Amino acid sequence: MARFGRVLTAMISPFDDSGELDVDAAVSLAKWLVEQGNEGLVVAGTTGESPALSINEKMTLFETVCNAVTVPVIAGTTGSHTSLDIGLTEEASRLGIAGILGVCPYYSRPSQAGIEIHFRAIADSTDLPIVLYDIPGRTGRKIAGTTLVRLAADVGNIVALKDAAGNPGATADVIANTPGDFEVYSGDDTMTLPLLAVGAVGAIGVATHWCAPDHVEMFDAWERGDVAGARKINARQLESYDFETGDIAPNPVPSKAMLRTLGHAVGECRSPMGPTPHGLEDSARDVYARLVAARG
Numbered sequence: 001m002a003r004f005g006r007v008l009t010a011m012i013s014p015f016d017d018s019g020e021l022d023v024d025a026a027v028s029l030a031k032w033l034v035e036q037g038n039e040g041l042v043v044a045g046t047t048g049e050s051p052a053l054s055i056n057e058k059m060t061l062f063e064t065v066c067n068a069v070t071v072p073v074i075a076g077t078t079g080s081h082t083s084l085d086i087g088l089t090e091e092a093s094r095l096g097i098a099g100i101l102g103v104c105p106y107y108s109r110p111s112q113a114g115i116e117i118h119f120r121a122i123a124d125s126t127d128l129p130i131v132l133y134d135i136p137g138r139t140g141r142k143i144a145g146t147t148l149v150r151l152a153a154d155v156g157n158i159v160a161l162k163d164a165a166g167n168p169g170a171t172a173d174v175i176a177n178t179p180g181d182f183e184v185y186s187g188d189d190t191m192t193l194p195l196l197a198v199g200a201v202g203a204i205g206v207a208t209h210w211c212a213p214d215h216v217e218m219f220d221a222w223e224r225g226d227v228a229g230a231r232k233i234n235a236r237q238l239e240s241y242d243f244e245t246g247d248i249a250p251n252p253v254p255s256k257a258m259l260r261t262l263g264h265a266v267g268e269c270r271s272p273m274g275p276t277p278h279g280l281e282d283s284a285r286d287v288y289a290r291l292v293a294a295r296g
Helices: 023-035 055-068 082-092 112-124 145-154 168-177 189-198 208-223 227-236 238-243 253-261 280-295
Strands: 007-010 040-043 073-076 099-103 130-134 158-163 183-186 202-205
Touching: 007 208, 023 040, 023 055, 023 208, 040 055, 055 073, 055 082, 082 112, 099 112, 099 158, 112 130, 112 145, 130 145, 145 158, 145 168, 158 168, 168 183, 168 189, 183 189, 189 202, 189 208, 189 227, 189 238, 202 208, 208 227, 208 253, 208 280, 227 238, 227 280, 238 280, 253 280
Parallel strands: 007 040, 007 202, 040 073, 073 099, 099 130, 130 158, 158 183, 183 202
Antiparallel strands: none
């Protein structure tokens, strides 16, 4: 059984009409996501617009979401400033959260030695389990496999990887060379099924905002050895994977559009993400209708 559950959503951060954090909407959404089948939630990650959230807003989200649900809540406490990240991690660790999401430091493009020093410092600041997040397309720097293997072996509370590097072969090598209890979670919806094939245990998704039932069904099929069934369930979600991000409407703009069509008052994304393109909510309705029809 995966430590944090098999199906987790990197939850959006709801804002009201004036652009302020809507705590009530966050609580409502978190509960609904769990009802839909999510076995865990990640708060203040990329999809949660973490760079646009203040420290106080992050702390508020960590505490209120954690108190609202019974599933594990992982807190995105890190960015590109090691000492500030340590402070937020220490504060968040007192709130009853289940773990820390540690993203590779972005923009500054540190060396592998710098990345390793950063993560060791974060890990030393908390007793909570840490999920490292490798997403070079956003951070500008890959966490090397050798770095991941060394951290997993040396640092007791670095227990998992959220993998959005897009290379299942390299991930297979990491899995083969890390301790048996080190877990890999897909961080790219399009790669979840391929990563299951090399040993991943779960997914931290975006389309899982509305595809959680399908993900649960896909994991169930995979675990009972029904590979063809898992492929079929994955295929019905491909349109949702395509919808969740793009150059005109990058993640999380489409997810917020989808959630609004499903009746959730999540507001718009904060600048600089950009406005919702004309017609995106109509596209969301079409995507969801076809998904529901495909469920049979």
